[in-house]
Amino acid sequence: MVSDESELVARVCQGDRRAYASLVARHLPAVEVYARRILGDEYLAQDVAQEVMLVLWQRLDRFNPEKSRLTTWLHRIAHNRCIDLLRKPGYKTLEDAREPAAQPPTTQETFGAASIDAALCELPESQRTALVLTYYQNFTNREVALIMSSSVRAVESLLCRARGNLKKHLETDQ
Amino acid sequence: MSPERESQRRARALIEALGAEQSAWPDAERQFILSALADSDVLKVLHKQEQTLDEWLNQSSVTANLDAQAVARQISQSYPQKPALEARLGAALERIADLFAFGLWRSPVAASVTLSVGIALGTMVYVPSEDWSNAEQYSFTVIGEE
DSSP: OHHHHHHHHHHTTTOOOOOHHHHHHHHHHHHHHHHHHOOOOOHHHHHHHHHHHHHHSSGGGGOTTTOOOOOHHHHHHHHHHHHHHHTTTTTTOOOHHSSOOOSSHHHHHHHHHHHHHHHHSSSHHHHHHHOOOOOOOOIOOHHHHTTTTOOOHHHHHHHHHHHHHHHHHHHHHO | OOOOHHHHHHHHHHHHHHOGGGGGGGGHHHHHEEEEEEEOOHHHHHHHHHHHHHHTTOOOOOOOOOOOHHHHHHHHSOOSSOHHHHEEEEEEEEHHHHHHTTTTTHHHHHHHHHHHHHHHHHHHHHHSSSTTTTTTHHHHHHHHHH
């Protein structure tokens, strides 16, 4: 699969649209889901994912396969774009802007997907990024450190704090 | 610290960071974490807690909604593969605008305004204690006397 991917990369650099479509099909879902978990907003996440795919089309010559995997490079671009958005003054997700629910959450909602996604959004940005990249995107700590321009030790520490905060959240909910 | 306590500490740090799932642990350290886990009741309790957290984390169900084929077709047909000069300049300007939006301009502007007000006030309000307007004449006088 890796050599297959390097062949696709070489073909995209030469302007092959079919090879580009294959790479997009392979990487777009992961980048979109990552951005959604970091930003907490479906539409902004889709914008970020499409911007990353545009970079894949226009700037693939800047990718160095000796330094990282293609998915790591794309997530690094997505990460930087998400950080730009999160640090803009007055950043507010559509989920934040929604009216609070009239009914209190059901037990299923309290312990379910909505609850975990809300708890993730409450984590500090760096802890959330480290956890999402490691747990949901399946990157190694070394790759996460590369994406976040950090060290492996710092990533381990962020993960510890992120999981500690989530455990507290889980205990409070229960 | 004894080697045994050091390995317990490292195993604890890895479980706390990476969770209870063995596949998430680094290949090189998996066996060592498993032996540390077998030897310590404290680690077993921690492992159980992390397992509960993992089960909770696994309930997250964020899915991708974009149509990859449509996105690929739209981008590759609408954009040239090498961006034109004006597009690159536009991107650079956008980055500069972003810098301003982040408020990075506020500190230098505040410092410049403070300095300008200081100079203006100093020029208007401060009166020198000695009159040096005839200093040149005075110096000539001194030289002339010699």
